[in-house]
Amino acid sequence: MNDLDFTQKEFSKLLDVACELVEKQYSEMYKRPAYRPFTPTEVRSWFDEALPEEGMAVDALLKEADEKVLQTATMNLGPHMYGYVMAGGTQISSVAELLANTVNQNMGKWHLGPAMNEIEQRVIQWGADFIEYRREIDGVPEQIGGTLVSGGSAANLTGLTVARNVFFEKYKIRETGLFGQKPFIVYGSNETHGCVDKSLELLGIGTNNYRKIQCNADYTIDLNALKSQIEQDKKDGLQPFCVIGNAGTVNTGAIDDLDILADIAQEHGLWFHVDGAYGGLVASLDSHKHFYKGMERADSVAVDFHKWLYQPFEVGCCLVKNWELLKKTYYKRASYLAMDAKDDGRLDLNGHHFQLSRNAKAFKVWMSFKAYGAQAFRDMIQKDIDLTKYLARLVDDAKDFTLFNEPDLSAVCFQYIGDGTKSDEELNRLNQKIIHALENDGRVFIPGSQLLGQTVIRACLINHRKQQEHVDFLVKVIRDVAESL
Numbered sequence: 001m002n003d004l005d006f007t008q009k010e011f012s013k014l015l016d017v018a019c020e021l022v023e024k025q026y027s028e029m030y031k032r033p034a035y036r037p038f039t040p041t042e043v044r045s046w047f048d049e050a051l052p053e054e055g056m057a058v059d060a061l062l063k064e065a066d067e068k069v070l071q072t073a074t075m076n077l078g079p080h081m082y083g084y085v086m087a088g089g090t091q092i093s094s095v096a097e098l099l100a101n102t103v104n105q106n107m108g109k110w111h112l113g114p115a116m117n118e119i120e121q122r123v124i125q126w127g128a129d130f131i132e133y134r135r136e137i138d139g140v141p142e143q144i145g146g147t148l149v150s151g152g153s154a155a156n157l158t159g160l161t162v163a164r165n166v167f168f169e170k171y172k173i174r175e176t177g178l179f180g181q182k183p184f185i186v187y188g189s190n191e192t193h194g195c196v197d198k199s200l201e202l203l204g205i206g207t208n209n210y211r212k213i214q215c216n217a218d219y220t221i222d223l224n225a226l227k228s229q230i231e232q233d234k235k236d237g238l239q240p241f242c243v244i245g246n247a248g249t250v251n252t253g254a255i256d257d258l259d260i261l262a263d264i265a266q267e268h269g270l271w272f273h274v275d276g277a278y279g280g281l282v283a284s285l286d287s288h289k290h291f292y293k294g295m296e297r298a299d300s301v302a303v304d305f306h307k308w309l310y311q312p313f314e315v316g317c318c319l320v321k322n323w324e325l326l327k328k329t330y331y332k333r334a335s336y337l338a339m340d341a342k343d344d345g346r347l348d349l350n351g352h353h354f355q356l357s358r359n360a361k362a363f364k365v366w367m368s369f370k371a372y373g374a375q376a377f378r379d380m381i382q383k384d385i386d387l388t389k390y391l392a393r394l395v396d397d398a399k400d401f402t403l404f405n406e407p408d409l410s411a412v413c414f415q416y417i418g419d420g421t422k423s424d425e426e427l428n429r430l431n432q433k434i435i436h437a438l439e440n441d442g443r444v445f446i447p448g449s450q451l452l453g454q455t456v457i458r459a460c461l462i463n464h465r466k467q468q469e470h471v472d473f474l475v476k477v478i479r480d481v482a483e484s485l
């Protein structure tokens with residue numbers, strides 16, 4: 001090897017071995033534990049070495065990668081993952097990522113990757129079509145705008161950035177910043193994801209100007225409390241600016257009444273942003289469309305393809321009503337980017353995004369939609385929801401568990417209550433212990449959360465490989481672990 005490339009023969013061998021490792025992951029995913037409870041000290045020690053000055057043989061390197069990384073990986077692929085909002089990835093996406101990385105296209109400028117650029121625009125339209133987020137002007141469908149980002153947090157940050165810059169364009173805040181402005185008030189339920197807090201901090205709005213409105217018993221936003229708060233803020237001389245609707249809260253999958261939120265936003269002249277990172281894609285199901293009425297009226301919507309479109313990390317998407325809104329937010333002329341720009345209908349995506357250089361995230365989504373078809377995704381999403389309802393019934397019918405939410409989507413929270421004689425305080429402690437013990441056990445991966453001030457075990461089922469037998473196994477493992485404490 002006289003440069004960084006291998007000979008063709010060496011490279012071909014390298015690819016063969018890598019493919020074998022990929023196949024091994026898939027062939028072992030049903031039998032491997034969900035989690036291997038190594039300590040941080042142990043894992044750190046495997047990588048505790050000085051910067052290598054000399055290269056090593058790649059067959060040995062692949063062996064090391066297999067032993068230290070692939071074999072010890074948290075089994076996100078497999079059917080025993082219930083943590084957070086974690087999908088298993090599709091096989092076609094693994095192949096797509098390899099191909100996309102190989103051609104190494106940069107999404108910043110159209111001519112740096114014409115096909116990938118057009119694919120990204122197409123995937124954004126498909127995402128909008130999938131959830132029926134559309135806009136018509138005089139009966140003619142308009143092209144929805146959007147941008148692919150790293151995930152749900154970035155999609156929410158993008159939506160709120162567009163909101164702030166477009167809404168306050170009149171104050172020229174892109175030039176002057178927020179200095180001298182009255183505080184802008186943002187509203188969302190107290191079950192809204194924490195990435196919104198982070199976004200508001202980053203945007204200079206500040207969390208003191210974020211009203212976390214109480215929820216109803218079903219964890220949706222209390223609309224009357226919201227209305228009163230907006231009135232109060234107006235009376236206090238503040239500037240209500242944006243309402244965030246949840247299309248699937250992270251804890252329980254609660255979907256706010258988006259149509260009424262859209263009415264409230266309209267009445268008060270507010271921006272309406274929907275966080276559909278977890279549940280937005282479920283709007284594609286006939287069985288669930290009614291929950292999402294009003295989402296099509298949102299000014300911006302965050303969705304996340306690495307959640308319920310089963311894509312490997314990272315790919316999220318922020319949709320807005322048209323491309324012009326993104327351009328108003330991000331476009332900056334730069335001589336080194338503008339000189340070659342032909343006026344032949346090309347769209348340079350850097351003008352619609354914070355980043356200049358960006359990888360081709362759309363390719364795996366495009367390959368997946370084409371390989372499986374949209375209906376296959378709807379079927380898998382429906383299967384996950386059905387399985388979650390099955391789990392909720394198992395838990396609700398059992399004497400030693402108590403259910404905390406009736407799931408409409410795929411997140412369900414519950415507590416192990418044993419013989420039912422313990423106080424709330426004791427149950428909190430017990431369930432915290434169970435959550436730690438489950439991680440040590442490793443057969444399933446299921447962390448917890450806090451709901452109504454109580455510690456709960458939370459299961460989220462978005463994995464196309466999960467079946468009823470796996471859900472039965474989950475309940476059995478939790479019971480085993482709880483009884484052993």
Ligand SMILES: Cc1ncc(COP(=O)(O)O)c(C=O)c1O
Pocket residue numbers: 084085150151152153154156193195248249250275276277278279304316
């Ligand atoms: C409702 C909701 N919003 C935002 C996010 C953040 O998404 P990401 O982890 O892709 O940044 C999540 C993650 O679970 C979520 O459930």
